[in-house]
Amino acid sequence: MEIPFNKPHFTGCETLHVAAAGASGKISGNGMFTAKCHDFFMQRYGFGKVLLTTSCTDALEMTALLARIEPGDEVIMPSFTFVSTANAFILRGATIIFADSNPENPNIDAGKLESLISVRTKAIVVVHYAGIACEMDTVMQIAARHNLLVIEDAAHAIDSFYKGRPLGSIGHMAAFSFHETKNISCGEGGMLVVNEMSLAPRSEIIWEKGTNRAAFYRGEIDKYGWVDVGSSFLPSDLAAAYLLGQLDRLDDIQEKRKTIFASYQKFLSPLQESGDLQLPFIPDYATHNGHLFYIVTREPAQRNQLIQYLNKKGIQAVFHYLPLHQSPYFKAKYTGLPLPEAERYADCLVRLPFFYDLTGEQIEKVTNSISAFFKG
Numbered sequence: 001m002e003i004p005f006n007k008p009h010f011t012g013c014e015t016l017h018v019a020a021a022g023a024s025g026k027i028s029g030n031g032m033f034t035a036k037c038h039d040f041f042m043q044r045y046g047f048g049k050v051l052l053t054t055s056c057t058d059a060l061e062m063t064a065l066l067a068r069i070e071p072g073d074e075v076i077m078p079s080f081t082f083v084s085t086a087n088a089f090i091l092r093g094a095t096i097i098f099a100d101s102n103p104e105n106p107n108i109d110a111g112k113l114e115s116l117i118s119v120r121t122k123a124i125v126v127v128h129y130a131g132i133a134c135e136m137d138t139v140m141q142i143a144a145r146h147n148l149l150v151i152e153d154a155a156h157a158i159d160s161f162y163k164g165r166p167l168g169s170i171g172h173m174a175a176f177s178f179h180e181t182k183n184i185s186c187g188e189g190g191m192l193v194v195n196e197m198s199l200a201p202r203s204e205i206i207w208e209k210g211t212n213r214a215a216f217y218r219g220e221i222d223k224y225g226w227v228d229v230g231s232s233f234l235p236s237d238l239a240a241a242y243l244l245g246q247l248d249r250l251d252d253i254q255e256k257r258k259t260i261f262a263s264y265q266k267f268l269s270p271l272q273e274s275g276d277l278q279l280p281f282i283p284d285y286a287t288h289n290g291h292l293f294y295i296v297t298r299e300p301a302q303r304n305q306l307i308q309y310l311n312k313k314g315i316q317a318v319f320h321y322l323p324l325h326q327s328p329y330f331k332a333k334y335t336g337l338p339l340p341e342a343e344r345y346a347d348c349l350v351r352l353p354f355f356y357d358l359t360g361e362q363i364e365k366v367t368n369s370i371s372a373f374f375k376g
Protein backbone atom coordinates (compact mmCIF):
# COMPACT_ATOMS: atom_id res chain seq x y z
CA MET A 1 0.00 0.00 0.00
CA GLU A 2 1.21 3.48 -0.82
CA ILE A 3 -0.06 4.74 2.54
CA PRO A 4 0.10 1.91 5.10
CA PHE A 5 -2.03 1.87 8.22
CA ASN A 6 0.94 1.75 10.58
CA LYS A 7 4.72 2.12 10.42
CA PRO A 8 6.78 1.79 13.61
CA HIS A 9 8.82 4.92 14.33
CA PHE A 10 12.56 4.49 14.89
CA THR A 11 13.98 7.46 16.80
CA GLY A 12 17.65 6.47 16.50
CA CYS A 13 18.15 6.69 20.28
CA GLU A 14 17.34 3.00 20.64
CA THR A 15 20.65 1.89 19.08
CA LEU A 16 22.84 3.49 21.71
CA HIS A 17 20.93 2.03 24.64
CA VAL A 18 20.68 -1.47 23.14
CA ALA A 19 24.44 -1.42 22.45
CA ALA A 20 25.13 -0.27 26.02
CA ALA A 21 22.92 -3.04 27.39
CA GLY A 22 24.80 -5.60 25.30
CA ALA A 23 28.18 -4.29 26.41
CA SER A 24 27.13 -4.26 30.07
CA GLY A 25 27.09 -8.05 30.19
CA LYS A 26 23.65 -8.16 31.77
CA ILE A 27 20.73 -8.44 29.40
CA SER A 28 18.22 -10.55 31.32
CA GLY A 29 15.22 -8.93 32.99
CA ASN A 30 15.08 -6.42 35.85
CA GLY A 31 18.41 -4.83 34.87
CA MET A 32 19.69 -1.27 34.58
CA PHE A 33 17.52 -0.28 31.60
CA THR A 34 14.39 -1.74 33.17
CA ALA A 35 15.11 0.42 36.22
CA LYS A 36 15.58 3.50 34.01
CA CYS A 37 12.22 2.92 32.32
CA HIS A 38 10.56 2.38 35.70
CA ASP A 39 12.02 5.67 36.99
CA PHE A 40 10.85 7.51 33.90
CA PHE A 41 7.24 6.36 34.25
CA MET A 42 7.13 6.87 38.03
CA GLN A 43 8.50 10.40 37.82
CA ARG A 44 6.48 11.52 34.85
CA TYR A 45 3.10 10.07 35.79
CA GLY A 46 3.25 9.48 39.56
CA PHE A 47 2.11 5.86 39.32
CA GLY A 48 2.13 3.83 42.56
CA LYS A 49 4.40 1.05 41.30
CA VAL A 50 5.37 0.02 37.77
CA LEU A 51 6.76 -3.20 36.31
CA LEU A 52 7.71 -3.62 32.66
CA THR A 53 6.21 -6.77 31.15
CA THR A 54 6.64 -8.69 27.92
CA SER A 55 3.24 -7.42 26.71
CA CYS A 56 0.07 -5.68 27.78
CA THR A 57 -1.53 -9.11 27.60
CA ASP A 58 0.88 -10.29 30.31
CA ALA A 59 0.26 -7.17 32.41
CA LEU A 60 -3.49 -7.91 32.23
CA GLU A 61 -2.86 -11.52 33.27
CA MET A 62 -0.92 -10.18 36.25
CA THR A 63 -3.87 -7.98 37.23
CA ALA A 64 -6.14 -11.06 37.23
CA LEU A 65 -3.68 -12.93 39.49
CA LEU A 66 -3.31 -9.92 41.79
CA ALA A 67 -7.09 -9.56 42.00
CA ARG A 68 -7.19 -13.27 43.06
CA ILE A 69 -9.85 -13.98 40.45
CA GLU A 70 -11.28 -17.48 40.92
CA PRO A 71 -13.75 -19.65 39.00
CA GLY A 72 -17.22 -18.18 39.31
CA ASP A 73 -16.09 -14.61 39.91
CA GLU A 74 -17.59 -12.07 37.56
CA VAL A 75 -15.61 -9.38 35.78
CA ILE A 76 -17.30 -6.54 33.89
CA MET A 77 -15.67 -5.13 30.76
CA PRO A 78 -16.67 -3.63 27.40
CA SER A 79 -17.43 -6.03 24.55
CA PHE A 80 -15.73 -3.65 22.12
CA THR A 81 -12.13 -4.43 23.06
CA PHE A 82 -9.17 -6.64 22.24
CA VAL A 83 -9.29 -10.34 23.18
CA SER A 84 -6.52 -9.98 25.79
CA THR A 85 -8.77 -7.86 28.03
CA ALA A 86 -11.07 -10.86 28.41
CA ASN A 87 -8.57 -13.74 28.11
CA ALA A 88 -6.62 -12.61 31.16
CA PHE A 89 -9.68 -13.26 33.35
CA ILE A 90 -11.00 -16.27 31.39
CA LEU A 91 -7.67 -17.98 32.15
CA ARG A 92 -8.51 -17.68 35.88
CA GLY A 93 -11.98 -19.13 35.36
CA ALA A 94 -13.90 -15.87 35.58
CA THR A 95 -17.32 -15.26 34.06
CA ILE A 96 -17.14 -12.23 31.78
CA ILE A 97 -20.02 -9.77 31.88
CA PHE A 98 -19.88 -7.64 28.75
CA ALA A 99 -20.98 -4.01 28.83
CA ASP A 100 -22.04 -1.75 25.97
CA SER A 101 -20.19 1.29 24.63
CA ASN A 102 -21.31 4.92 24.76
CA PRO A 103 -23.26 6.29 21.80
CA GLU A 104 -20.74 9.19 21.68
CA ASN A 105 -17.55 7.08 21.72
CA PRO A 106 -16.57 3.41 22.04
CA ASN A 107 -15.72 3.61 25.77
CA ILE A 108 -17.72 1.65 28.35
CA ASP A 109 -21.12 3.21 29.11
CA ALA A 110 -20.57 4.07 32.79
CA GLY A 111 -24.22 4.98 33.22
CA LYS A 112 -25.24 1.34 32.63
CA LEU A 113 -22.52 -0.28 34.75
CA GLU A 114 -24.31 -0.60 38.04
CA SER A 115 -27.08 -2.78 36.60
CA LEU A 116 -24.44 -5.38 35.63
CA ILE A 117 -23.10 -5.85 39.15
CA SER A 118 -24.01 -8.97 41.15
CA VAL A 119 -22.81 -10.50 44.44
CA ARG A 120 -20.14 -12.39 42.43
CA THR A 121 -18.67 -9.29 40.75
CA LYS A 122 -14.98 -8.81 41.63
CA ALA A 123 -13.69 -6.23 39.16
CA ILE A 124 -14.49 -3.71 36.45
CA VAL A 125 -12.08 -3.38 33.53
CA VAL A 126 -12.27 -0.17 31.52
CA VAL A 127 -10.58 0.40 28.15
CA HIS A 128 -9.62 3.97 27.23
CA TYR A 129 -10.35 3.57 23.53
CA ALA A 130 -8.10 5.63 21.24
CA GLY A 131 -6.45 6.99 24.40
CA ILE A 132 -9.61 8.95 25.30
CA ALA A 133 -10.52 8.57 28.98
CA CYS A 134 -13.56 6.69 30.26
CA GLU A 135 -15.80 8.46 32.82
CA MET A 136 -13.50 7.49 35.70
CA ASP A 137 -15.18 9.37 38.58
CA THR A 138 -18.42 7.47 37.94
CA VAL A 139 -16.58 4.15 37.54
CA MET A 140 -14.54 4.64 40.74
CA GLN A 141 -17.62 5.68 42.75
CA ILE A 142 -19.59 2.62 41.64
CA ALA A 143 -16.60 0.38 42.40
CA ALA A 144 -16.19 1.89 45.88
CA ARG A 145 -19.89 1.38 46.65
CA HIS A 146 -19.66 -2.32 45.74
CA ASN A 147 -16.11 -2.96 46.95
CA LEU A 148 -14.77 -3.82 43.46
CA LEU A 149 -11.34 -3.46 41.92
CA VAL A 150 -10.97 -1.20 38.88
CA ILE A 151 -8.42 -2.15 36.24
CA GLU A 152 -7.57 0.25 33.43
CA ASP A 153 -6.70 -1.39 30.12
CA ALA A 154 -4.55 1.57 29.12
CA ALA A 155 -3.02 -0.14 26.07
CA HIS A 156 -3.89 2.91 23.92
CA ALA A 157 -3.54 5.47 26.64
CA ILE A 158 0.07 6.44 27.35
CA ASP A 159 0.41 10.17 28.10
CA SER A 160 -3.30 10.88 28.10
CA PHE A 161 -5.35 12.43 30.90
CA TYR A 162 -8.67 12.45 32.79
CA LYS A 163 -9.34 15.79 34.54
CA GLY A 164 -5.60 16.38 34.52
CA ARG A 165 -4.75 12.97 35.99
CA PRO A 166 -2.65 10.56 33.90
CA LEU A 167 -4.56 7.54 32.63
CA GLY A 168 -3.27 4.46 34.39
CA SER A 169 -2.98 6.34 37.69
CA ILE A 170 -6.69 6.24 38.62
CA GLY A 171 -7.72 2.56 38.83
CA HIS A 172 -6.33 0.12 41.38
CA MET A 173 -4.22 -1.33 38.58
CA ALA A 174 -3.52 -0.57 34.93
CA ALA A 175 -1.92 -2.24 31.92
CA PHE A 176 -0.06 -0.48 29.09
CA SER A 177 1.15 -1.82 25.73
CA PHE A 178 4.38 -1.14 23.88
CA HIS A 179 3.45 -3.27 20.88
CA GLU A 180 4.62 -1.84 17.57
CA THR A 181 1.15 -0.46 16.80
CA LYS A 182 1.12 1.73 19.92
CA ASN A 183 2.53 5.28 20.40
CA ILE A 184 5.79 4.11 21.93
CA SER A 185 7.07 0.63 21.40
CA CYS A 186 9.78 -1.97 21.82
CA GLY A 187 8.23 -4.39 19.32
CA GLU A 188 6.42 -6.46 21.94
CA GLY A 189 6.21 -5.04 25.44
CA GLY A 190 3.97 -3.75 28.17
CA MET A 191 3.76 -2.44 31.70
CA LEU A 192 1.79 -3.20 34.83
CA VAL A 193 0.87 -0.25 37.06
CA VAL A 194 -0.21 -0.91 40.65
CA ASN A 195 -1.81 2.05 42.43
CA GLU A 196 -3.43 0.05 45.25
CA MET A 197 -0.24 -0.24 47.29
CA SER A 198 -1.39 -3.26 49.31
CA LEU A 199 -1.02 -5.22 46.04
CA ALA A 200 2.49 -3.94 45.26
CA PRO A 201 4.65 -6.50 47.15
CA ARG A 202 2.83 -9.43 45.57
CA SER A 203 3.07 -7.87 42.09
CA GLU A 204 6.85 -8.12 42.20
CA ILE A 205 6.70 -11.78 43.26
CA ILE A 206 4.26 -12.76 40.50
CA TRP A 207 6.50 -10.88 38.04
CA GLU A 208 9.57 -12.92 39.10
CA LYS A 209 8.08 -16.43 38.69
CA GLY A 210 6.59 -16.57 42.17
CA THR A 211 9.90 -15.86 43.92
CA ASN A 212 11.05 -13.01 46.12
CA ARG A 213 14.15 -12.47 43.95
CA ALA A 214 13.51 -8.72 43.50
CA ALA A 215 13.66 -8.20 47.28
CA PHE A 216 16.81 -10.39 47.40
CA TYR A 217 18.54 -8.18 44.79
CA ARG A 218 17.70 -5.11 46.83
CA GLY A 219 19.43 -6.78 49.79
CA GLU A 220 16.24 -6.97 51.85
CA ILE A 221 16.51 -10.74 52.41
CA ASP A 222 19.53 -13.08 52.39
CA LYS A 223 18.13 -15.83 50.16
CA TYR A 224 15.25 -16.09 47.75
CA GLY A 225 12.77 -18.84 47.07
CA TRP A 226 9.34 -19.87 45.89
CA VAL A 227 6.76 -17.92 47.88
CA ASP A 228 3.66 -17.63 45.65
CA VAL A 229 2.32 -18.36 42.17
CA GLY A 230 3.87 -16.44 39.31
CA SER A 231 5.32 -16.60 35.84
CA SER A 232 8.06 -15.04 33.73
CA PHE A 233 6.41 -11.71 33.05
CA LEU A 234 9.55 -9.55 32.89
CA PRO A 235 11.09 -8.52 29.55
CA SER A 236 14.80 -8.76 28.75
CA ASP A 237 16.83 -5.63 29.41
CA LEU A 238 17.40 -5.38 25.63
CA ALA A 239 13.70 -4.63 25.16
CA ALA A 240 13.84 -2.12 28.02
CA ALA A 241 16.89 -0.44 26.43
CA TYR A 242 15.02 -0.11 23.14
CA LEU A 243 12.00 1.29 24.97
CA LEU A 244 14.16 3.86 26.75
CA GLY A 245 15.25 5.15 23.33
CA GLN A 246 11.59 5.80 22.56
CA LEU A 247 11.02 7.45 25.94
CA ASP A 248 13.93 9.82 25.18
CA ARG A 249 11.73 11.17 22.36
CA LEU A 250 8.31 10.80 23.97
CA ASP A 251 7.45 14.51 23.83
CA ASP A 252 8.42 14.75 20.17
CA ILE A 253 6.43 11.61 19.31
CA GLN A 254 3.37 12.82 21.17
CA GLU A 255 3.49 16.30 19.62
CA LYS A 256 3.77 14.87 16.12
CA ARG A 257 0.95 12.40 16.64
CA LYS A 258 -1.34 15.07 18.10
CA THR A 259 -0.69 17.24 15.04
CA ILE A 260 -1.74 14.36 12.78
CA PHE A 261 -4.91 13.87 14.84
CA ALA A 262 -5.72 17.59 14.61
CA SER A 263 -5.25 17.58 10.82
CA TYR A 264 -7.63 14.66 10.37
CA GLN A 265 -10.11 16.38 12.67
CA LYS A 266 -9.92 19.65 10.74
CA PHE A 267 -10.20 18.15 7.25
CA LEU A 268 -12.99 15.73 8.16
CA SER A 269 -15.19 17.91 10.38
CA PRO A 270 -17.32 19.13 7.40
CA LEU A 271 -18.35 15.50 6.86
CA GLN A 272 -19.42 15.27 10.49
CA GLU A 273 -21.40 18.51 10.15
CA SER A 274 -23.17 17.16 7.07
CA GLY A 275 -24.09 14.02 9.02
CA ASP A 276 -22.09 11.64 6.81
CA LEU A 277 -19.90 10.35 9.61
CA GLN A 278 -19.09 10.48 13.31
CA LEU A 279 -15.61 11.60 14.45
CA PRO A 280 -13.86 10.83 17.76
CA PHE A 281 -15.71 12.50 20.63
CA ILE A 282 -13.48 13.86 23.39
CA PRO A 283 -15.48 14.71 26.53
CA ASP A 284 -14.51 17.83 28.54
CA TYR A 285 -12.91 15.62 31.20
CA ALA A 286 -10.61 13.89 28.69
CA THR A 287 -7.67 14.53 26.39
CA HIS A 288 -6.58 12.50 23.41
CA ASN A 289 -2.99 11.33 22.93
CA GLY A 290 -2.84 10.96 19.16
CA HIS A 291 -3.08 7.20 19.40
CA LEU A 292 -5.43 6.55 16.53
CA PHE A 293 -7.98 8.35 14.38
CA TYR A 294 -11.28 6.69 13.59
CA ILE A 295 -14.42 7.60 11.72
CA VAL A 296 -17.82 5.94 12.08
CA THR A 297 -20.09 5.60 9.05
CA ARG A 298 -23.88 5.57 9.17
CA GLU A 299 -24.23 1.97 8.12
CA PRO A 300 -22.12 -1.19 7.72
CA ALA A 301 -22.31 -1.55 3.92
CA GLN A 302 -21.04 2.00 3.51
CA ARG A 303 -18.13 1.27 5.89
CA ASN A 304 -17.06 -1.74 3.85
CA GLN A 305 -17.37 0.19 0.58
CA LEU A 306 -15.28 3.02 2.03
CA ILE A 307 -12.49 0.64 3.11
CA GLN A 308 -12.46 -0.91 -0.39
CA TYR A 309 -12.51 2.50 -2.06
CA LEU A 310 -9.54 3.68 0.01
CA ASN A 311 -7.64 0.42 -0.51
CA LYS A 312 -8.00 0.85 -4.30
CA LYS A 313 -6.37 4.26 -3.93
CA GLY A 314 -3.44 2.74 -2.07
CA ILE A 315 -4.69 3.79 1.36
CA GLN A 316 -4.79 1.13 4.05
CA ALA A 317 -7.80 1.87 6.25
CA VAL A 318 -8.93 -0.88 8.61
CA PHE A 319 -11.85 -1.81 10.85
CA HIS A 320 -11.24 -2.60 14.51
CA TYR A 321 -12.59 -5.00 17.15
CA LEU A 322 -15.27 -7.56 16.52
CA PRO A 323 -17.47 -7.48 19.63
CA LEU A 324 -16.26 -10.21 21.99
CA HIS A 325 -19.78 -11.31 22.98
CA GLN A 326 -20.32 -12.32 19.33
CA SER A 327 -16.92 -14.00 18.85
CA PRO A 328 -16.72 -17.67 17.86
CA TYR A 329 -15.24 -18.43 21.31
CA PHE A 330 -17.87 -16.63 23.36
CA LYS A 331 -21.07 -16.47 21.30
CA ALA A 332 -22.66 -19.64 22.67
CA LYS A 333 -21.77 -18.66 26.25
CA TYR A 334 -23.26 -15.18 26.02
CA THR A 335 -26.50 -14.78 27.95
CA GLY A 336 -26.53 -11.01 28.51
CA LEU A 337 -28.45 -8.15 26.94
CA PRO A 338 -27.96 -7.01 23.35
CA LEU A 339 -25.07 -4.53 23.01
CA PRO A 340 -26.12 -2.36 20.07
CA GLU A 341 -23.42 0.31 20.40
CA ALA A 342 -20.57 -2.23 20.55
CA GLU A 343 -22.02 -3.85 17.44
CA ARG A 344 -22.36 -0.50 15.69
CA TYR A 345 -18.67 0.33 16.28
CA ALA A 346 -17.68 -3.15 15.12
CA ASP A 347 -19.73 -2.69 11.93
CA CYS A 348 -19.21 0.98 11.13
CA LEU A 349 -15.84 2.12 12.52
CA VAL A 350 -12.80 2.67 10.27
CA ARG A 351 -9.28 3.51 11.45
CA LEU A 352 -7.22 5.75 9.18
CA PRO A 353 -3.45 5.51 8.52
CA PHE A 354 -1.70 6.86 11.61
CA PHE A 355 2.04 6.89 12.30
CA TYR A 356 4.78 9.35 13.19
CA ASP A 357 6.16 9.70 9.67
CA LEU A 358 2.78 10.29 8.00
CA THR A 359 3.17 13.47 5.91
CA GLY A 360 0.75 16.37 5.46
CA GLU A 361 0.41 15.41 1.80
CA GLN A 362 -0.54 11.87 2.73
CA ILE A 363 -3.13 13.12 5.23
CA GLU A 364 -4.62 15.30 2.48
CA LYS A 365 -4.75 12.38 0.11
CA VAL A 366 -6.59 10.32 2.72
CA THR A 367 -9.07 13.05 3.66
CA ASN A 368 -9.65 14.13 0.03
CA SER A 369 -10.36 10.53 -0.89
CA ILE A 370 -12.86 10.21 1.96
CA SER A 371 -14.59 13.43 0.90
CA ALA A 372 -14.70 12.21 -2.71
CA PHE A 373 -16.26 8.93 -1.55
CA PHE A 374 -19.09 10.75 0.23
CA LYS A 375 -19.65 13.16 -2.69
CA GLY A 376 -19.63 10.34 -5.25
Ligand SMILES: *Cc1c(COP(=O)(O)O)cnc(C)c1O
Pocket residue numbers: 054055056057058081082084085127153155156176177178179188189190
Ligand atom coordinates in the same frame (compact mmCIF):
# COMPACT_ATOMS: atom_id res chain seq x y z
C1 LIG B 1 -2.91 -3.75 21.95
C2 LIG B 1 -3.92 -4.03 22.99
C3 LIG B 1 -3.76 -5.02 23.97
C4 LIG B 1 -2.64 -6.02 23.94
O1 LIG B 1 -1.40 -5.47 23.90
P1 LIG B 1 -0.12 -6.42 23.70
O2 LIG B 1 1.00 -5.57 24.22
O3 LIG B 1 -0.04 -6.69 22.24
O4 LIG B 1 -0.32 -7.64 24.50
C5 LIG B 1 -4.69 -5.13 24.98
N1 LIG B 1 -5.77 -4.32 25.04
C6 LIG B 1 -5.98 -3.38 24.10
C7 LIG B 1 -7.17 -2.49 24.23
C8 LIG B 1 -5.08 -3.22 23.04
O5 LIG B 1 -5.32 -2.31 22.09
